Amino acid sequence: MKGTALESPPKSSDRSLRTMRRCLLAAAFLLLILTPLLNYYAGITFIQGWYQSLGIGELRLISPLEGLESILVSRQIYVPVLIGMLAPLVLAALLGRVFCSWVCPISFLAEAVATLRAWIMRKKRFHDRLVLGKRLLWYALVGELLLSLVLGAPLFVFLSPPGLVGRELMLAVYSHRLAWEGILVVGIVVLELLTRRFYCRYFCPLGALLALVGAKRRLVVAHRPDRCTGCARCAQACPLGLRPELGETRTAYCWNCGTCIESCPDRALQFTWQTSTLPLSNEIGNKD
């Protein structure tokens, strides 16, 4: 896998995907800030919680990993938890790991750091200093679930970086303090100065679970070899270090961010809705 990436903006004139994704990431982050403020200071409680457990009116959405952990640790199945997990699971099954690339607050922070870094470095090449094997992601998921079982406590409920952002904001508004676990988020943001999506690529169990559920997703980035000139701009642009020109958009690792689509000057990549599921050989991805 390549360890370098070009941090300059895409050459393609079509930047609408990037704008849309950044707007959604910013809106999702803003929701995390506004929710506790509205709950606490204005008494408006239509929306409550954060992305581990989010209540919108009567609807409750529960993060699949935290829900699974709670079921495994308690060895009891709570129907409301299952119902709350359903919508995120269906979304991942159809669209893949889009929560990661379009909603997650960690992605928002990482993208902010990447934008700042690109601005500081201008057109210099960025060298990703920490490139590991992609399969680490699956080990992170299995390890996290096993550890929770052994300890008898749902670890990710307390230590999930995507959840911690919302929890810290809630604590700051309600108790005017922060929890020490928030240091994990600071660490991830600092690491982002040296590498790209290090935590998301290799260590996030939630990202791994969503990738697994979305392995046979219907929304994929399709590559058109007849248009491809092999310039590899897409590979340089991919935040996960994938090789779209070699078909890695179809592996479970791809989170459908669309960055490679914008970076291609020949429009050889495009979002496609598949009517049949992905071939078995592409489910997990076979390259490291």
Ligand code: SF4
């Ligand atoms: S991998 Fe984890 S931290 Fe990264 S974007 Fe996905 S859920 Fe968020």
Ligand code: SF4
């Ligand atoms: S292959 Fe393309 S869509 Fe998939 S993660 Fe990389 S840049 Fe995003």
